[in-house]
Amino acid sequence: MTKSARQGPYICGIDAALDVVSGKWKGLILWELDEHGIRRFAELRRGLPGVSEKMLTQHLREMEHDGLVVRTVYAEVPPRVEYSLTDEGRALNAALAPLGQWGSSRIRRQQIQMVDHQDAAAMPRP
């Protein structure tokens, strides 16, 4: 196992939620699965540009263990494995929505600042 000292004791709910969400790709995985309902391993990999296969399996296993995703294996050749969200996973995603909005407006603010700085740099010095 990669994560050893999981599931608390937690000081508050934020603690518990962040423990489950922190991980470089977990937010994106949640979003992908919520968006598409069901995704196969390779589809997820293509949906998260830059993720390595190791990290993707690792994160998916942790999220399965945490009760956020379900993993369904079909005894076929070539192998087929489908991932989807549990009710808890979908609820988590809903709870993340306001945070996402905050983040989006923050990005917007930063872009405005960057444009301002560009303008300032482009200004002729008096």
Next chain:
Amino acid sequence: MTKSARQGPYICGIDAALDVVSGKWKGLILWELDEHGIRRFAELRRGLPGVSEKMLTQHLREMEHDGLVVRTVYAEVPPRVEYSLTDEGRALNAALAPLGQWGSSRIRRQQIQMVDHQDAAAMPRP
């Protein structure tokens, strides 16, 4: 600097928000400051049992740099430094509320499960 490749480019808002919140004590710092409005360094330290001074300063500096907290230094002896939230910090805290609720109900669910397992273990085998 400890954090080097900060502020994106981010894929989505969740990304941006998690970047700013992830850090062992940041959630708690946010909560402490929102709860009390203004806190001094030593008060925060006492409020976060187990935090080291190094991590506390580091997190506070990062959050200041990220525009979440304001740091006010009074030129007194002994030194006095006060921390409080910016509007953006307060908004972030509000956006974290649903996540906190999700986390709390998750903790509750886990405790119920643990009690169930205890009961099952205490049951006499048939």
Next chain:
DNA sequence: TGGGGTACTTACCTTTAGGTTAGTGGGGTT
């Protein structure tokens, strides 16, 4: 016959987060 796709696992390495310890300098308390 060679290449690509399926869903992984394993071993190894680098980077980062976080913790530990000690030091600063003046002021108040015992």
Next chain:
DNA sequence: AACCCCACTAACCTAAAGGTAAGTACCCCA
């Protein structure tokens, strides 16, 4: 005189997160 408090900073170390590369076993397509 000795110690604690304030708010830090610096040096060092460990553990964990994440990345890279290769291997597995079987199938389809050209």
